[in-house]
Structures are given as C-alpha cells and as structure tokens.
Amino acid sequence: MSEAEDFVKVAHAAREAAAALAPLPRAPKDAALYAVADALVARAKEIVEANALDIEAARQGGTAEAMIDRLRLDERRVEAIAAAVREVADLPDPVGEVVRGSTLPNGLELRQVRVPLGVVGIIYEGRPNVTVDAAALCLKSGNAVLLRGSSSAYRSNSVLVTVMQEALAGTEVPADAVQLVPGTTRESVKHLMRARGLVDVLIPRGGASLINTVVEESTVPVIETGVGNCHVYVDADADLGLAMEILVNAKTQRPSVCNAAETVLVHADVADAFVPAALARLAAEGVTVHGDERVASYGASSGIDVRPATDEDFQKEYLSLDIAAAVVDSLEGAVAHIRRYGSAHTDAIVTRSQRAARRFVARVDSAAVAVNASTRFTDGGEFGFGAEIGISTQKLHARGPMGLPELTSTKWVYTGEGHLRTSAGTVIAVERGE
Amino acid sequence: MSEAEDFVKVAHAAREAAAALAPLPRAPKDAALYAVADALVARAKEIVEANALDIEAARQGGTAEAMIDRLRLDERRVEAIAAAVREVADLPDPVGEVVRGSTLPNGLELRQVRVPLGVVGIIYEGRPNVTVDAAALCLKSGNAVLLRGSSSAYRSNSVLVTVMQEALAGTEVPADAVQLVPGTTRESVKHLMRARGLVDVLIPRGGASLINTVVEESTVPVIETGVGNCHVYVDADADLGLAMEILVNAKTQRPSVCNAAETVLVHADVADAFVPAALARLAAEGVTVHGDERVASYGASSGIDVRPATDEDFQKEYLSLDIAAAVVDSLEGAVAHIRRYGSAHTDAIVTRSQRAARRFVARVDSAAVAVNASTRFTDGGEFGFGAEIGISTQKLHARGPMGLPELTSTKWVYTGEGHLRTSAGTVIAVERGE
Known part of the structure; x- marks a missing residue:
C-alpha cells in the first residue's frame, strides 16, 4: 500500500474510534488513561531503548546537543510523562457539560451540550513527551488523535503509541483512538492537512514556519498556536521599580518559551529615568538589546552596547536572551506598535494609572493582556x-x-412532545397511542 | 488601480475601522444602527430604483421569475429591512461580557472577556436584504464587515452600502466599517479568500458549491453555514401519529430552507404500519418520495409511485417537495445512515422511549438533534x-x-500588582514609588 492509502486507512479507523469514544462517560476514559500511565512505566526500558536509536541517528546527523537533550527520554522522564497522564485523568470531563439551556416559550426544552470535536490532528516538533501529553488530552476530551511528530523522534513516538494502543486494548476506549500518521516524509504531513471530512481540526505546535505552512496548505480547520512576540510597555505612570522587575522576569525567567517578552516599549516621559537603568540591568542579566535610535542613544551615552533594531527585530520571536526596545511618545503609540509588529499572544502594561490600564486593555487586540504582571503567566497551568x-x-x-x-464542540438538543412549526407559531401534535 | 489593489485598500480601511469600533460601548453602536435604519427608509426610493436596474438586467439575462422575486426590493421590503436593523440594535451587546473570571491562588485577577472578531467577510448569494442584515449584526458585535454579494445584485448592494456608509458618517462608528468588496468577477472573491491577516473570518452563505469553494480555497478561517440534509427517524417505539405530523411539518412547511427534512428513516418494526400511510400522506401533500427497495415495495403494493433512491438521493439537499426514504433495522442503523449521508445540521428522532432518545442524542453527531419535534426549529429566532x-x-x-x-472572540485580561513568575512560584515585586 502507498503512504496515501495507509493514511486513509488510519484516518478511517480514527473516525470509527471517535464515534465509539464520543458517548463514553468519564469513568471508562479515566480508567483507560490510568492503564496508559501504568503501561508507560512498566515498559519504560523499551521506550528508552527506542529513544536511544533516535538519539544516535540525530548525533550522527550532526544535531546540536541542546536539540538532542529535548529529544532524550530516560526512565525518570518516562515516569514524569506517566504522572502527567494521571493528572489529565484527574481533571474534570468537559464532555456532557450543559453550556446553556432554557425552556423556550413554546415549551421546547433546549440544551447546548459539550461534545468531542471528533478526530484531532496534532503536528509537532521535537520532544516526544508531546506524543503522550496530546494523546491524553484528546482521549480525556473524547477525541481520537492522529499524531505527526518530528521525523527525528519517529522511533520513540512509534513505541510510545504502540504502548498506549496496547494499554487501551484492555479498556473501553478503542485502541485506534491514538494513532501515528504513517511515514516520515513531508508528503505524510500533506495527507493530514488535506483530510477534510476525516479530520475535524489540526493543531500545529512548533515554530512560525511550521505553523504558516499548515495554515496555508490545510483544508482541515486549523487552530494556530504558540508564536509569541510579547511586549512589555512601560507607561508614563509606571512605577519604574515594578516595571524593571516585570521586564526582567518576562525576558529572562525562561527565554525559550512563547510567553517570554521579546520587545520592551518605554513611554518617552520616563525614558530618561528608565532606559539607562534598564540597559544596565539587562546587560547584567546577559540580555542583548536591539534598540531603535532613541534607545541606542541612551546606550551610547551610558556606554552600553545597543544593536540597531530593524523592522525584522520588532517582528521577531527571539526565544533567546535578546530583546527589541523602542521609545514611544504615547500609550497610543505603544498600542500601534503592538498592533503592527505583535503576534497577538500576550502584551503587558506597567502603570499606576487606572485610565492607562483601561485604555491599553481595550485597544490591544491580543489573546492575553497583562496589567502589572509578567507576560509569563499566560499558561494553562497558571x-x-x-x-x-x-x-x-x-x-x-x-x-x-x-x-x-477547548478540545470540544457543542451540540444543540431540543426535546418536545410533537412540536411543529407553522406560520402561525408552534402547534403541538397530539399522541394518538398505538 | 487594479481590482487587487482596490481590494487591499478596502481591507486596510476595514482593519482601521475595526480597531476604532472594537472599544466602542453599546450606546454609540445602537445610535449608529438607528441612523442606518432611518437612512434606509428615507432613501428607499433611490434603493428601489437601483434595484430595478438589477432586475431589468436579470430579466434580460433570462433569470427565472422565482429568482427575480428573491432579488426584488420595493419600499415595503426596504422598510422591513430597516425594522430588522432596529431589532438588532435592541439586542444585548455581546462585547465586554465577562465569560469566565476568577482570582488565581497567587492573587492575579483573571477575566475572559468577549471582544469583536475584527474584520468579518461575508460571501452570499441572491437577496440584497442580507447586505443590510449582515452589516447590522457585524456592527452590533463590534466588527467591520466586507460584503461580497451576488453580482446580479451589485447595483442594489452598492446603493445599500452607500446609504449605510453615509448614515454612519454622522455617528461614532467609522463609515469604513461597512464596505463592499470591489468588483463582480470571480477574482474579487479570491482576494477576500486569500486575505489572511487582513480579514479575521469568512462566512459563506449560500449553496453547497459556494461553500465548498470557499472552504477549499480560503486561507482565511471559514465558518461553514447552512447546508442541511436533515433526517427524521421514526423509531420502533414512535407514536406513529406524532411521527406523521412531525415528518410532514419538517418536509413541507417550508421546503426551501436548510432545516427542512430531506430524508425519512423508518424502523423495520413499524414499517408496515407507517410507510404505506406515510406514502399516501406525502403524496397528498405533493411530495415525491425517493425510496430504497423496501420503501419502493410498500409503494408498489399500495399503488403509490416511489422513485428509486440512489446514494446521491440520500446525500442530497433537495430544497424542494422531494424526500429520500429508507427502512432501517435498528436505531444503530439509523445513526449509521445519518453519519454516512447527513450534513450534520439537524436530525430528529420520534420515539416514546427514553432509552432510544438518549442513545440517538448521544450518537448522532450533528449541530442539532431534535426529540419529538420538527427539524424546523433549528433557527436563531426560534x-x-x-x-x-x-x-x-x-x-x-x-x-x-x-x-x-458567535460573532465575537475573547481576550484574557489579568491584573496584578507586580506579579513575577519564578521557578519557586509567584513573587510579587514591591512598588518603590517615584
């Protein structure tokens, strides 16, 4: 069979599994997740051995040591992955929640109920723990999942999926609810992206280029995730001590994640007081600043190296100890900068002014807006x-x-006793009995 | 300027308008909608004159009289359109609603707040009243709208948009919040479908082929609407009198709409009692039945004409006095038929059995599931x-x-007083004052 035929077979099996999984209540789903966790721990050695082959191949391919560390599984990491599965099992089940409900004036009882999405496709890079995390979240929310991880982790992911499937085989959750997309070629990603009608939603997790490719080429509906060009705006009315701590925390606490700050904007009124101090502090923290002309001139006068910022710097998600910096003449200038260059992830304002906070929150069109807090709090766990x-x-x-x-959809259910719609309003047909 | 350049100009103006419109509270939006309604009534003659040109062109092009009636505007219809705008103004404003909110254990105040989507593109066919209805709903929900109606209604739509824009010019809502996509060619639709980053969502309203084209070609996220292959399933435990009335209502009360029934499925246990009676009643109502072999044999023995149903019939949205019909051996058989052929719009079960209703509701994966009620109730108004x-x-x-x-998104807002995230948990930086 060709890879394309393999894919269609896998996707059809996932659809069947999704149909069987959707009506399951919480208890059998939780039991299945516990079985998966137990199997991962019991078969940790097997998983680590497969992983060693991926690591060996990556090393021979000249992969950087930092990337290899992301790829690595040891028994301790496998145990942590299993613990995360149990934590997912312990979360409330979203399926079946009545989101809205009422009795209509004509007596129809109307309910909007959460239901699974169906078949969820996940395309991701790097870490093999995502294979298990994503599967656990999908199963708990009643979805089947098609996983397409990095080809560099193919052996690890294959074993992880096999272990999960074999664990599910002894439960009420169909084993086909968790499957790997066959193949490691770019074509195999395309099958997933063009599987409209078989796959209900695609979630790409990874860098900007992966996400852009999926968005451009997918006919399956996509949920874009993760690119974060987050801003910290230091307002004219900011407490500058607070601003400094928030800036440093947002930039340096974990620079490699999407909710880390990538740009700082400083109101011109406090630039004299804030920028030189911030440059000194950021330098001390090992951060390279890419500044606009005004920031650069503060650097020059205080003897701190500031690299010139281009448009590209302001657009960039560095994910490193680099930050772009600019002075703005007003809160509106900050908002305009964020609308132009931002990725609509998380943007923060530091201010003592109620009015400034209110205006910033209303005008910044991002997934999250933080007031007097680090951007690092935009996180499901937090x-x-x-x-x-x-x-x-x-x-x-x-x-x-x-x-x-967020891994569910809803379904409207309405119940009557013979409700008919007529041009004169609702008429109720009467049972005649048999 | 080329049509493509025109489009980009229009879309950029819409984005600017959306940014200005998003933070507006309810009062100025309602005032703007009332101004639009007043202007439509005041300039009804102008609108009707432009519409006459569209009608003249359609007639010369040989358009069917039924289609021409859908296109036609007279003063009474313009007044009804204006009244609908006032009704939208009187609805509650979804923007600003706090959907969820809590104080996190670390003291951060977290709120999920409804915000407008931004720029909404609507692609539609036929009736020019959609031009105004869609604009009113978008404005009320704080969105700018790009309208791409049928080329046959281009003159009517142009005048309607001009009247709305001129009315908005005297209000706080920017006139550019309502715009027509320039041009009447197929290319002009493509500009809208490829405007990712400029347009936030596309809503195609029309037939299956329009919707499929948009879904296939759009890089802008799409919300699919309206194709309805709705089923009525007559269960083994149905009250057959009730089933007959629900079937006839769902099929005949308004056959041209998406929530009308297109297929009836009858449990084998009640087929003898129900199918012949249903064939007679449907014939009397002027309905042509396209039946499977079992239904056809009931037709033959009772002397009622039943056309043979193909796979295509079971997939079809007739939108006419036609219905596909099949006998199924079980509730599971009905569910499997609906999953295979349905469009996941609305499917109904008629039954006296709690268990059957519960199983049908849990297993049918459609936007709406009706129990002992006509499919015709799946409607925003109802x-x-x-x-x-x-x-x-x-x-x-x-x-x-x-x-x-549903025309809104949400934004997370979190407010702290110097909240920093550290590996040891939240630390709160203290204001030092200036």
Whole structure:
C-alpha cells in the first residue's frame, strides 16, 4: 500500500474510534488513561531503548546537543510523562457539560451540550513527551488523535503509541483512538492537512514556519498556536521599580518559551529615568538589546552596547536572551506598535494609572493582556486549567491557553412532545397511542 | 488601480475601522444602527430604483421569475429591512461580557472577556436584504464587515452600502466599517479568500458549491453555514401519529430552507404500519418520495409511485417537495445512515422511549438533534437569539444557529500588582514609588 492509502486507512479507523469514544462517560476514559500511565512505566526500558536509536541517528546527523537533550527520554522522564497522564485523568470531563439551556416559550426544552470535536490532528516538533501529553488530552476530551511528530523522534513516538494502543486494548476506549500518521516524509504531513471530512481540526505546535505552512496548505480547520512576540510597555505612570522587575522576569525567567517578552516599549516621559537603568540591568542579566535610535542613544551615552533594531527585530520571536526596545511618545503609540509588529499572544502594561490600564486593555487586540504582571503567566497551568494543548493566537474557536473544554464542540438538543412549526407559531401534535 | 489593489485598500480601511469600533460601548453602536435604519427608509426610493436596474438586467439575462422575486426590493421590503436593523440594535451587546473570571491562588485577577472578531467577510448569494442584515449584526458585535454579494445584485448592494456608509458618517462608528468588496468577477472573491491577516473570518452563505469553494480555497478561517440534509427517524417505539405530523411539518412547511427534512428513516418494526400511510400522506401533500427497495415495495403494493433512491438521493439537499426514504433495522442503523449521508445540521428522532432518545442524542453527531419535534426549529429566532448570521454546520468556534455572541472572540485580561513568575512560584515585586 502507498503512504496515501495507509493514511486513509488510519484516518478511517480514527473516525470509527471517535464515534465509539464520543458517548463514553468519564469513568471508562479515566480508567483507560490510568492503564496508559501504568503501561508507560512498566515498559519504560523499551521506550528508552527506542529513544536511544533516535538519539544516535540525530548525533550522527550532526544535531546540536541542546536539540538532542529535548529529544532524550530516560526512565525518570518516562515516569514524569506517566504522572502527567494521571493528572489529565484527574481533571474534570468537559464532555456532557450543559453550556446553556432554557425552556423556550413554546415549551421546547433546549440544551447546548459539550461534545468531542471528533478526530484531532496534532503536528509537532521535537520532544516526544508531546506524543503522550496530546494523546491524553484528546482521549480525556473524547477525541481520537492522529499524531505527526518530528521525523527525528519517529522511533520513540512509534513505541510510545504502540504502548498506549496496547494499554487501551484492555479498556473501553478503542485502541485506534491514538494513532501515528504513517511515514516520515513531508508528503505524510500533506495527507493530514488535506483530510477534510476525516479530520475535524489540526493543531500545529512548533515554530512560525511550521505553523504558516499548515495554515496555508490545510483544508482541515486549523487552530494556530504558540508564536509569541510579547511586549512589555512601560507607561508614563509606571512605577519604574515594578516595571524593571516585570521586564526582567518576562525576558529572562525562561527565554525559550512563547510567553517570554521579546520587545520592551518605554513611554518617552520616563525614558530618561528608565532606559539607562534598564540597559544596565539587562546587560547584567546577559540580555542583548536591539534598540531603535532613541534607545541606542541612551546606550551610547551610558556606554552600553545597543544593536540597531530593524523592522525584522520588532517582528521577531527571539526565544533567546535578546530583546527589541523602542521609545514611544504615547500609550497610543505603544498600542500601534503592538498592533503592527505583535503576534497577538500576550502584551503587558506597567502603570499606576487606572485610565492607562483601561485604555491599553481595550485597544490591544491580543489573546492575553497583562496589567502589572509578567507576560509569563499566560499558561494553562497558571490559569488553573491543569493542562494545556497549546496557546491559541487566533480568534476563532479558542484564544489563549487551550485546556480540555477547548478540545470540544457543542451540540444543540431540543426535546418536545410533537412540536411543529407553522406560520402561525408552534402547534403541538397530539399522541394518538398505538 | 487594479481590482487587487482596490481590494487591499478596502481591507486596510476595514482593519482601521475595526480597531476604532472594537472599544466602542453599546450606546454609540445602537445610535449608529438607528441612523442606518432611518437612512434606509428615507432613501428607499433611490434603493428601489437601483434595484430595478438589477432586475431589468436579470430579466434580460433570462433569470427565472422565482429568482427575480428573491432579488426584488420595493419600499415595503426596504422598510422591513430597516425594522430588522432596529431589532438588532435592541439586542444585548455581546462585547465586554465577562465569560469566565476568577482570582488565581497567587492573587492575579483573571477575566475572559468577549471582544469583536475584527474584520468579518461575508460571501452570499441572491437577496440584497442580507447586505443590510449582515452589516447590522457585524456592527452590533463590534466588527467591520466586507460584503461580497451576488453580482446580479451589485447595483442594489452598492446603493445599500452607500446609504449605510453615509448614515454612519454622522455617528461614532467609522463609515469604513461597512464596505463592499470591489468588483463582480470571480477574482474579487479570491482576494477576500486569500486575505489572511487582513480579514479575521469568512462566512459563506449560500449553496453547497459556494461553500465548498470557499472552504477549499480560503486561507482565511471559514465558518461553514447552512447546508442541511436533515433526517427524521421514526423509531420502533414512535407514536406513529406524532411521527406523521412531525415528518410532514419538517418536509413541507417550508421546503426551501436548510432545516427542512430531506430524508425519512423508518424502523423495520413499524414499517408496515407507517410507510404505506406515510406514502399516501406525502403524496397528498405533493411530495415525491425517493425510496430504497423496501420503501419502493410498500409503494408498489399500495399503488403509490416511489422513485428509486440512489446514494446521491440520500446525500442530497433537495430544497424542494422531494424526500429520500429508507427502512432501517435498528436505531444503530439509523445513526449509521445519518453519519454516512447527513450534513450534520439537524436530525430528529420520534420515539416514546427514553432509552432510544438518549442513545440517538448521544450518537448522532450533528449541530442539532431534535426529540419529538420538527427539524424546523433549528433557527436563531426560534432559539431566542433575536437574529442569526447563519447556521454553522462545522464544529470549530460555533455550531448551529449563530447569533451575536458567535460573532465575537475573547481576550484574557489579568491584573496584578507586580506579579513575577519564578521557578519557586509567584513573587510579587514591591512598588518603590517615584
């Protein structure tokens, strides 16, 4: 069979599994997740061995040591992955929640109920733990999942999926609810992206170029995640001590993640007081500043190296100890800068002014807006969701951290006793009995 | 300027307008809608004159009289359109609604707030009243709108948009918040479908082929609306009198709409009692039945003409006095038929059995499931939404009738007083004062 035929077979099996999984209540789903967690721990050695082959291949291919560390699984990491599966099992089940409900004037009882999306496709890079995390979140929310990880982790992912499927075989959740997309070629991603009608939603997790490719080429509806060009705006009315701590935390606490700050904007009124101090502090923290002309001139006069910022710098998600910096003449100037260059992930204002906070929150069109807090709090765990499948930066369906409810759709159910719609309003047909 | 350049100009103006419109509270939006309604009434003659040119052109082009009636505007119809605008103004404003909110354990105040989507593109066919209805719903929900109606209504739509823009010019809502996509060629639709980053969502309203084209070709996120292959399933435990009335109502009360029934499925246990009677009644109502072999044999023995149903018949949205019919051996058989052939719009079960109703509702994966009620109730007006922009048959973002809240996204806002995220948990930086 060709890879394309293989894919169609896998996708059809996932659809069947999704149909069987959707009506399951919480208890059998939780039991299945616990079985998966137990199997991962029991078969950790097997998983680590397969992973060693991926690591060996990556090393021979000249992959950087930092990337290899992301790829690596040891028994401790496998145990952590299993623990995360149990945590997902312990979260409330979103399926069946009545979102809205009323009795209509004509007596129809109307309910909007959460239901699974169906078949969810996940395209991701790097870490093999995503294979299990994503599967657990999808199963818990009643969805089948098609996983397409990095080809560099194909052996690890294959074993992880096999272990999960064999664990599911002894439960009420069909084993086909978790499957790997066959193949490691670019074509195999295309099958997934063109599987409209078989796959209900695609969630790409990874860098900007992966996400752009999926958005451009997919006919399956996509939820964009994760690209974060986050801003910290230091307002004219900011407490500058607070601003400094928030800036440093947002930039340096974990620079490689999407909710880290990538640009700082400083109101001109406080630039004299703030920028030189910030440049010194950022330099001390090992951060390279890419500044506009005004920031650069502060650098020159205080003897701190500032690289010139281009348009590209202001658009960039560095994910490193680099930050773009600009002085703006007003809050509106900050908002305009963010609208122009931002990725609509998270943007923060530091201010003591109620009015400034209110205006910034109303005008910045991002998934999250922070007031006097680090951008680092935009996170499913911090928001109390327990787990997240990603952070949506689009406006449709879900925006911001996506937990279990974001992996569901809804269904309207209305119940009558012979309700007919006529031009004169509702008429109720009467049972005649048999 | 080329049509493509024209489009980009229009779309940029819409984005600017959307940014200005988004933070407006309810009062100025309602005032603007009332101004639009007044202007439509005041300039009804002008509108009717432009419409006469469209009608003249359609007639010369040999358009069927039924289509011409859909295109026609007279002063009474313009007044009805204006009245609908006032009704939209009187609906609650979805923007600013706090959907969820809590204080996190670390003291951050977290709120999820409804915000407009931004720029909404609507692609539609036929009736020029959609031009105004869609604009009113978008403005009320704080969105700018790009309208791409049928080329046959281009003159009518141009005048309607001009009247709306000139009315808006005297209000706080920017006139550019309502614009027509320039041009009447197929290319002009493509500009809209490829305007990712400029347009936030596309809503196609029309037949299956329009919707499929948009879904296939659009890089802008799409909300699919309206194709309805609705089923009525007559269960083994149905009250057959009730089943007959529900079937006839669902099929004949208004056959041209998406929530009309297109297929009837009858449980084998009640086929003898129900099918011959149903064939007679449907014939009396002028309905042509396209039946499977079992239904055809009932037709033959009772002397009623039944056409043979093909796979195509079971897939079809007739929108006419035709219905496909089949006998199924079980409730599961009905569910499998609906999953295979349905469009996931609305499917009804008629039954006295709690268990059958529960199983049907859990297993049919459609936007709406009706129990002992006509499919005709799946409608924004009937559900109490006041107005609808369409009925979504997809699972992402919105499913079923879409009212004003479905034209919004959300934004997370979190407020702290110097909240920093550290590996040891939240630390609160202290204001030092200036």
